[in-house]
Structures are given as C-alpha cells and as structure tokens.
Amino acid sequence: MQKEAEIRDPLILGNKTYHDITVDVARPVEGKANKYWWILFSLSLLLFIWGVLCIAYTIGTGIGAWGLNKTVNWAWDITNFVWWIGIGHAGTLISAVLLLFRQKWRMAINRSAEAMTIFGVVQAGLFPLIHMGRPWLAYWVLPIPNQFGSLWVNFNSPLLWDVFAISTYLSVSVVFWYIGLIPDFAMLRDRMSSTLSPMKKKLYAFLAFGWSGRAKHWQRFEEVSLVLAGLATPLVFSVHSIVSMDFATSVIPGWHTTIFPPYFVLGALFSGFAMVETLLIIMRKVVSLEAYITIKHVEYMNVIILLTGSLVGTAYITELFMAWYSGVEFEQYAFLNRATGPYWWAYAIMMTCNVLTPQLYWFRSIRTSFVATFILSIFVNIGMWFERFVIIVTSLHRDFLPTSWTMFSPTFIDIGIYLGTIGFFFTLFLMYARTFPVIAQAELKTILKSSGSEFKNKK
Amino acid sequence: MSTKTLHGIFDDEEILLSSVKEIRANKIEIKEVYSPFPIHGLDKALGIKETRMAITAFIYGCVGLSLGALMIYNIMIIDWPQNIGGKPNFTFYHNLPAFVPVLFECTVMFAAHLMSITYLIRCGLFPGSSEKNPDPRTTDDKFLMEIEVDGDISKVKEILAKTGALEINEKDD
Numbered sequence: 001m002q003k004e005a006e007i008r009d010p011l012i013l014g015n016k017t018y019h020d021i022t023v024d025v026a027r028p029v030e031g032k033a034n035k036y037w038w039i040l041f042s043l044s045l046l047l048f049i050w051g052v053l054c055i056a057y058t059i060g061t062g063i064g065a066w067g068l069n070k071t072v073n074w075a076w077d078i079t080n081f082v083w084w085i086g087i088g089h090a091g092t093l094i095s096a097v098l099l100l101f102r103q104k105w106r107m108a109i110n111r112s113a114e115a116m117t118i119f120g121v122v123q124a125g126l127f128p129l130i131h132m133g134r135p136w137l138a139y140w141v142l143p144i145p146n147q148f149g150s151l152w153v154n155f156n157s158p159l160l161w162d163v164f165a166i167s168t169y170l171s172v173s174v175v176f177w178y179i180g181l182i183p184d185f186a187m188l189r190d191r192m193s194s195t196l197s198p199m200k201k202k203l204y205a206f207l208a209f210g211w212s213g214r215a216k217h218w219q220r221f222e223e224v225s226l227v228l229a230g231l232a233t234p235l236v237f238s239v240h241s242i243v244s245m246d247f248a249t250s251v252i253p254g255w256h257t258t259i260f261p262p263y264f265v266l267g268a269l270f271s272g273f274a275m276v277e278t279l280l281i282i283m284r285k286v287v288s289l290e291a292y293i294t295i296k297h298v299e300y301m302n303v304i305i306l307l308t309g310s311l312v313g314t315a316y317i318t319e320l321f322m323a324w325y326s327g328v329e330f331e332q333y334a335f336l337n338r339a340t341g342p343y344w345w346a347y348a349i350m351m352t353c354n355v356l357t358p359q360l361y362w363f364r365s366i367r368t369s370f371v372a373t374f375i376l377s378i379f380v381n382i383g384m385w386f387e388r389f390v391i392i393v394t395s396l397h398r399d400f401l402p403t404s405w406t407m408f409s410p411t412f413i414d415i416g417i418y419l420g421t422i423g424f425f426f427t428l429f430l431m432y433a434r435t436f437p438v439i440a441q442a443e444l445k446t447i448l449k450s451s452g453s454e455f456k457n458k459k
Numbered sequence: 460m461s462t463k464t465l466h467g468i469f470d471d472e473e474i475l476l477s478s479v480k481e482i483r484a485n486k487i488e489i490k491e492v493y494s495p496f497p498i499h500g501l502d503k504a505l506g507i508k509e510t511r512m513a514i515t516a517f518i519y520g521c522v523g524l525s526l527g528a529l530m531i532y533n534i535m536i537i538d539w540p541q542n543i544g545g546k547p548n549f550t551f552y553h554n555l556p557a558f559v560p561v562l563f564e565c566t567v568m569f570a571a572h573l574m575s576i577t578y579l580i581r582c583g584l585f586p587g588s589s590e591k592n593p594d595p596r597t598t599d600d601k602f603l604m605e606i607e608v609d610g611d612i613s614k615v616k617e618i619l620a621k622t623g624a625l626e627i628n629e630k631d632d
Contacts, residue, residue, distance in 0.1 A: 017600065231567050
C-alpha cells in the first residue's frame with residue numbers, strides 16, 4: 001500500500017468508492033448528451049465541413065488558392081502544422097513523463113490529454129499532406145522501391161526525418177492510448193445496470209479484446225506501460241526537435257539557430273498544457289467530472305505553464321542576445337525586423353501572450369481559479385500560434401534580394417482550412433467524450449486510498 | 460473425487476492480499492486472481508515470475524535499429540549515392556550524423572509496436588475475443604480469487620471466510 005503525506009491535497013474529492021468511480025466514468029457513455037454538447041458539436045461539425053470544402057478547393061485549383069508567394073513560400077500551413085504538433089506534446093508528457101516521475105495527478109487527465117495528442121497530430125498531418133498539392137502521391141515520401149529509376153527519399157533531409165518522426169509519434173501514441181483503454185472498455189462491457197443498447201455492448205466487448213484482469217495480465221500491463229512511457233519520453237522530445245530542424249538546418253537568418261530544438265520542445269509543452277486546460281475545464285463541467293479533475297490538477301498544470309512559459313521567454317531573449325553578439329548584420333536585422341518591422345504587432349502578441357500574461361500564475365489566487373486559468377490558456381493558445389507565424393513569416397518576407405521583399409496575407413481558403421482543422425479537432429474530441437471512458441478508471445482506482453479525500457480524512 | 464472450483468470474492472485489495480498470503484502459507488494453490496486494477500505486491504504474493512516484456516522491447520529495439528541502418532545504408536550508400544548539399548555520401552559513417560533521427564525513430568517504432576503486439580498475444584487479447592473473467596463485477600469493484608480443490612473443500616472455504624471473503628461460490632468442473 002502506498003502512503004502519502006497528509007498535507008498533500010486530495011486528488012479525488014467527495015468520498016468516492018471504487019464503484020462510484022466506475023459509475024462516474026461510465027455515465028457520459030451511458031447517458032444522453034445534453035444541450036451544450038449538441039450546440040458545441042454542431043458548431044464544430046460546421047467548421048469542419050467548411051474546412052473540407054476549402055481543402056477540396058485547394059486540391060482542385062492548386063496551392064495558388066493560398067496567400068503564399070515566391071518570397072513567403074511557407075506560411076499558415078506550416079504554422080498550423082507546428083502549432084498542432086506542439087499541442088500534441090502535452091498529452092505524451094502527461095502520460096509518459098509524469099508516469100516515469102510517478103506523479104499521481106496525471107491519472108485523472110492522461111486519457112483525455114492523450115486523446116488530444118492523437119487528434120492534434122491528425123490535424124497536423126493534414127497540412128504537409130495538402131501542401132503537397134497532389135496528396136494522392138503522398139506515398140512518395142516513403143522509402144519504397146519504385147520504378148522512377150530507383151529514386152529514393154533523401155535521408156539527409158529534415159523533412160524526411162519529419163515523416164518518420166510524425167508517423168512514429170502518431171502510431172506509438174495510439175498504441176499507448178489503446179493499451180490503457182483495454183481494461184476500461186472491459187469495465188464498460190461488464191456493467192450490470194448499464195443502459196447501453198445490445199449493439200453498443202457488443203461494440204465495447206469487441207473493443208475490450210477479451211480483457212479479464214488476471215494477476216499476470218496486470219503485471220505485464222504495468223511493465224508494458226512503463227516501457228512504453230520510457231520509449232515515448234525521448235520520442236516526444238525528438239519529434240519537436242526534428243520539427244525545429246526543418247528550420248534550424250536551413251540558411252535563413254532567424255531560422256539558422258542551434259537553440260531551436262530545446263526552444264521548440266518547451267514551446268510545445270507550454271502550448272500543449274494550455275490546450276489541455278482549455279479542453280478539460282470545459283469537459284469536467286459538461287460530463288460532470290468535477291470530483292476527479294480538481295483545482296489541484298489545474299494548479300499543477302499552471303505551474304508547468306509558468307515554468308515552460310518563462311523558459312520560452314528566456315529563449316526569445318537569448319535569440320535576441322545571440323543575434324546581437326554574433327556580429328552578423330543579417331542576423332541582427334532579422335531580429336530587429338521581427339520586433340520593429342511591419343510584423344511588429346505579431347511579435348507583440350507573441351511576447352504578451354507567451355511571456356507576460358503567464359507570469360500572472362505567480363499569484364496563487366489566479367493559479368487556483370478556473371475562470372482565470374481558462375482565459376489565460378486561450379491567451380497561450382493564441383500566443384503560441386503567433387510564435388510560429390513570427391518565426392516563419394517574418395524570417396521569409398525579407399528575402400536575400402530587397403527587390404523580392406514582400407508581405408503575406410492569408411486568403412479566405414487559408415483561414416477556412418485552419419478553422420476547419422479546429423472544427424475537426426473539436427468534432428473528434430466531443431465524439432470521444434461521449435463514447436470513450438474519459439478517465440483511466442483502472443489506474444485512478446489505485447490511488448483512491450492514498451489520494452482520495454475520504455481516506456485522507458480517516459487518517 | 461471430483462475437482463471443484465471455489466470463487467472467493469473480496470471488496471478490498473488489502474484484505475485480498477493478506478488472504479492470498481494466508482492461503483499460500485497453508486499450502487493451498489491459488490489458480491488465479493481477477494482484479495479491477497493492478498495491485499502492488501500481488502504478483503510476488505502469488506509467486507508469479509517477473510515478466511520479460513521489457514527484455515522483448517530491448518530486443519525489438521535492436522532489431523529496429525539494425526533494420527533502419529540496413530535500409531539507409533542500402534538506399535543512401537549502395538543503391539544511388541548522391542552529393543546532397545556537399546554531405547559525404549560515399550561512406551555510411553561519414554554521413555551518420557544525418558541518419559541519427561531516422562535510426563532513432565526506427566528503434567522506437569519497432570520496440571513500441573512489437574512489444575505491444577507481444578503483450579497482446581501473450582495475454583490472449585485480440586479484437587472480438589469474449590470475456591474470460593468469471594464474474595463481471597471484477598472490472599468494477601470486486602476482487603475474485605479462484606482456487607481449484609481436489610476433495611475436501613470445507614477447509615479452504617473456512618480459510619477464505621476467515622480471511623475476509625464476502626462471498627464464496629463453488630462450481631463443479
């Protein structure tokens with residue numbers, strides 16, 4: 001039996017028993033959706049459909065439908081790609097890194113955070129795919145024998161590293177998620193007083209893979225989870241490092257910096273935790289999980305946001321310092337232009353939302369308020385989108401020849417595809433919230449006696 | 460004499476754990492324990508050997524690394540060496556730094572997927588398999604101990620009841 005210091009706040013409120021946890025986790029699956037769910041779902045679905053139409057238009061007419069030009073040849077597509085990949089990182093951090101550190105608070109949120117990872121990476125993957133212009137030839141990025149004179153992919157290219165990194169990340173995340181889901185699907189299958197239709201029962205029985213909860217199976221389950229966490233931890237750091245190398249291995253002033261890998265990984269965790277908070281603060285209300293996703297969980301996440309936000313701020317300042325200290329005037333101009341050039345407003349949004357506003361979390365009253373956290377998490381989401389926009393567009397729009405200098409403005413297709421992925425993401429997440437066990441209940445039951453409020457009060 | 464199967468049902472993992480120890484101290488073999496969540500120390504109490512899942516992951520990782528290296532060597536060095544951005548492409552080890560990311564991803568991909576598949580196969584888990592737990596409550600809040608007894612079951616029943624089983628069901632085989 002694990003013991004825990006009494007002064008630690010409980011992670012499960014309201015005198016729950018094991019059976020209560022089962023009932024609470026099964027409720028959203030067995031019950032009917034409420035009004036708010038339908039409103040949110042309809043809105044997301046509409047956005048998603050709009051996005052699909054914009055993608056169809058892009059594929060039909062070509063990438064010229066976007067606001068790109070010869071100078072700014074990467075803009076919203078890669079901004080959105082990096083943004084979504086970054087959002088995914090918090091899910092893996094919560095489920096893998098916090099597992100290695102034996103953080104108990106991860107158990108109430110890891111399932112949803114991982115779902116967010118998978119859905120986020122799906123959105124990210126869409127952008128390189130449609131940017132190819134001819135997505136039906138996407139298989140050309142794979143190292144497969146072919147008849148084009150045996151024309152292989154180039155293993156020196158960071159874009160190919162990306163292909164391997166993203167596909168490994170997505171597939172390993174799905175496996176990690178599913179291994180944990182099997183016992184919880186079995187719980188839904190075995191519910192006696194369930195109001196599920198026979199069809200649904202059969203579906204959950206199918207998904208549960210015949211799980212029985214034998215002692216040997218649990219022993220293997222724990223070992224497999226631990227090893228997967230150990231594999232996912234360097235994986236998650238590698239993915240965003242490799243994404244940053246798309247830029248860092250180039251020769252563009254403003255991109256060619258060795259600080260990029262750690263700076264991108266920190267930014268990814270920072271934005272990912274913000275998105276976890278945005279989602280969970282809504283979800284705990286909509287599916288009544290207030291007893292499990294508590295203010296303590298939110299506070300822990302806010303501390304991580306404060307830490308990573310401050311580190312990201314340090315990275316911004318380091319970049320400015322290194323540009324000055326390098327003595328390279330092109331490098332110096334790139335950063336001066338970022339902060340004071342025509343895109344100064346994007347830089348100002350980035351600095352405000354990523355460096356200044358997260359500092360408010362030093363105040364306990366703000367750190368432990370759902371409303372303040374929700375608002376600040378939206379700020380971070382916006383700020384981190386602008387960070388990628390600033391890095392990409394402001395570095396490109398001043399080309400090597402001043403005659404090529406230009407500005408970028410998105411077309412409604414650019415905006416439509418971006419909003420479409422937000423719609424797609426929320427559509428997937430809302431469907432998940434009604435059909436999946438949104439809390440890893442089997443794992444959560446293991447901490448009930450050490451971190452449940454009833455058991456804490458008994459001591 | 461016929462073999463009988465006894466199912467002792469508990470509602471607390473600590474009581475179950477002490478019961479397991481008591482029963483094994485009485486030289487009675489426990490066939491299986493079903494529980495809704497992993498119980499710390501149960502595998503040792505039951506005398507279950509350590510799992511070798513982590514070792515398989517290491518082996519699969521080595522396989523992934525070797526296959527990845529073989530693939531890159533064949534593609535970049537043997538089949539069609541090209542000068543790309545001045546990077547040395549005529550020996551594997553000179554070009555190795557550029558291959559590290561893909562080699563790493565290959566290692567992780569093989570280790571994670573093949574270990575998970577091994578886990579599913581070793582536990583007999585596959586899509587659509589029917590449930591094998593004798594009581595549906597064992598995925599909710601009950602813990603079930605299964606004991607096969609030849610002959611006199613009253614003694615086993617007595618120990619089960621004494622050590623805290625809430626229900627004891629017997630089944631003829």
